[in-house]
Amino acid sequence: MSKFQPIEFYKNKTHSYELLPLRFEALDDQSYVVTNMAGEYLTLPRDKLSKLVKHQLTSSDPDYINLRARHFLVDDKTSIAKDLLAIKLRTKYSNLSEFTGLHIFVVSLRCEHSCPYCQVSRASDDKVAFDMSKEVADKSLDLALKAPAQNIKIEFQGGEPLLNFPLIKYIVERAESLRGTKNIGYVIATNLALINDQVLEFCKQHKIQISTSLDGPKDLHNHNRPRKGSNSYEKAIEGIASTRRYLGKYSVSALMTTTKASLGRVKEIIDEYVEREFGGIFLRPLSPYGFALKTKTYAAYDAEKWHEFFVEGLEYIIELNRRGKEFREFYAATILSKMLTSTEPGYVDLMSPAGIGIGAVVYNYDGKVFASDESRMLAEMGENKFQIGHVLKDTYEQIFLSDALLDPIEESFAYSVPMCTDCAFESYCGADPVFHYGIYKDFVGRKPDSEFCNRNMKIFKYLIKRMEEDSFVKQLFTDWAQPNA
């Protein structure tokens, strides 16, 4: 007897198949995106989707094969499909046991810039009352080293953290002596106005990375980021150059913030990043916190305008790549790695369960512990909902098992939130209870009204459509999705 089934066995057979959990969403009038529990997706014409869910697809249909290979359906040939899907899902959530990766130390709230969109309500630069003390630093570091994560990052923020550089030195040296087997990376988030040889020498000794702000060309940057002397841009550019001289080309990264003045100038902003030899840009909208709300900067443009800005920028970046210039957009790259790989990039805003406390935690200058950077910004506006403890009063267990942390994580888990639970993009999206609490005063918000939902859903659809219609874009986005690429 032949080891093979006769050819009739495979021909146009209408299989009885079982559907695995799937969700779908219209991309346009004709086509739908279908996703499974692990976040794999396929696009299907409307009539195919209809046939699929009515169990009318035949096994010879090319989409049938694809749907089976990607674990949207099982039949008698796929006995291990459910196990494979379960493994993929477990892999997606495997980072949860490796918490907390990012520990933010707010070593000073002082700053010598006065940016109207600043998300922390800065104190002027002569008030040492807004500096972290050694006692708070010691306790904060003890907590950071208790995190289960083997690899942690300590990021120094402000205000302007270099206004309290002696404390940064103290924390790094103490962390090195106490770290045991943990791997620790260090980042200083600075506007670079105060960087000097002494700071850079120390950064070199301890492999400290620099993260800075660059909002675009000189006039735009100086408009967005005022300081005495109106030379924020010049300081940033000099600082980037000297950091690279000391620490190497890839030692400094930059972040931009989109203000009303940035709208219509996205190509110039990207050109500035290309000229400064950055490998990419993170086109990010304003957050509804701190001075951005107080000064009404946040209300200066709506989600629709930001989306136009983002799409114009992304199309320009695609064109740069088409012409041979390697350059990427980091927000899209983060989403694409969730769409196209089984890795979880760990970007706090796009995590579900929410990344607060799990992905990042903040030790404030005054000893208060916040669930995320945005949480402390909310606190600077008088809303302490996400203060999860105090380093001088609470133990590690009291902080990380507090209701203040666990309640928002549990309540905002997208898989069980109205609308998200049925959303085809849930695997790519995040919970972001801090954003929703800041605006709607609950951890979930009403998704049809949520700017977070609106903004992300548009981007998810846009990225998928672009990959479907252009093979160059598909290959480019696949490259961006690779971890550490």
Ligand code: SF4
């Ligand atoms: S927030 Fe919106 S886009 Fe995100 S999972 Fe929920 S419904 Fe979908």
